Amino acid sequence: MTNYTLKPVPLSKANFADYGDVVEVKHHGDIRDINYGMTKRYHDLANLDLLSDSGQPLFNIFRTSPVVFPFKVKVIERHPLSSQLFFPLTSQPFLVLVARAETLPTPDSLKLFITNGSQGVNYKKNIWHHYLISLYQGADFIVVDRGGKEKNCDEVFFDDDIVIEQV
């Protein structure tokens, strides 16, 4: 068994492009003035990929408990049929832990990011990701994912000792 320590880097559209969308107003190109000048529409912020195999879009809220540091990473998951979007309702950072879709995840393949409080993420179909790593008690997230009866979650468990220190 090997020990791994993960340290987060700030999330950006550039460093997250292989894994999905950074959902944010900042740097978004398609802004539309609507409602007689009263509203700016930041249009189509994520590549929602929810409809394969008769999937339906779902709108949910996840209410999270914060992790305790040092946090041990035990399991990672993916959704083979759909993307999954998370957006914080509390303007607080959270951690994003991912691995590429092509192969089974290994400790070496994990990438850890931290959001800036105004960012959400939309994982591409099949991207390995940790469940929400929340830093604050009772932090709520909007989650847009796929509804349907088909199995849509794989998990891989790690034997190695993979730790996120205090952030």
Add this chain to the structure above:
Amino acid sequence: MTNYTLKPVPLSKANFADYGDVVEVKHHGDIRDINYGMTKRYHDLANLDLLSDSGQPLFNIFRTSPVVFPFKVKVIERHPLSSQLFFPLTSQPFLVLVARAETLPTPDSLKLFITNGSQGVNYKKNIWHHYLISLYQGADFIVVDRGGKEKNCDEVFFDDDIVIEQV
């Protein structure tokens, strides 16, 4: 020309049922414990109706300017192909002005609600509704609606003097 003054009532699932969903954690029945006990999933909070005529789900953010009171209601709109969901990112109330779908809206048919800061709304297809009536500068809303090239917005303008006083 007749004068109308609208006063809001608190929004609830019961009084909004004809117009769409109140999107809120409170009173929601389908709560799932997931992520090894770290997360409560408030599952499927709105009847998203976005896929007719090859529609695609869109995830957007609307950045609003507040209205100035007394506010004159001049126009109301509907989307004949889809629902439209609004959820505030700032935990602040907003006003919701609607009319039933069956007929063209008249001043007498308008209903005005105020949210409690933890509520969003999801208008049913064809429900007449005012554009976002925001009360605070820079209030952001998540909006889930339909993407597609088809025309999906009708508007009706009022001749009468319809006013919302300070709330």
